[in-house]
Amino acid sequence: MSKRIVVADDEAHILHVVSMKLRNAGYEVQTAEDGEEALELCLADPPAMLITDYQMPYMTGLELCNALRQSEKTKNIPA
Numbered sequence: 001m002s003k004r005i006v007v008a009d010d011e012a013h014i015l016h017v018v019s020m021k022l023r024n025a026g027y028e029v030q031t032a033e034d035g036e037e038a039l040e041l042c043l044a045d046p047p048a049m050l051i052t053d054y055q056m057p058y059m060t061g062l063e064l065c066n067a068l069r070q071s072e073k074t075k076n077i078p079a
Contacts, residue, residue, distance in 0.1 A: 003026065005022055005028070007019055007022070007032070008053060008056065010033055010034055034059060043074060
């Protein structure tokens with residue numbers, strides 16, 4: 001299983017802190033500043049997990065999770 005986690009949040013300081021904590025715990029982290037960017041990352045290479053903010057521009061965290069559940073490739077990503 002991959003140790004890569006996608007973190008999506010539109011606030012840079014939250015992305016920084018969460019990413020730093022996860023990297024210190026040994027995970028590879030990719031970040032996205034909105035739901036659409038996170039969706040692209042997850043569809044291109046499904047991560048082990050997604051951590052997402054609820055309220056983001058372009059696509060909310062809930063819309064992101066719903067979109068991921070629609071794809072066979074990403075429907076089992078824990079979010």
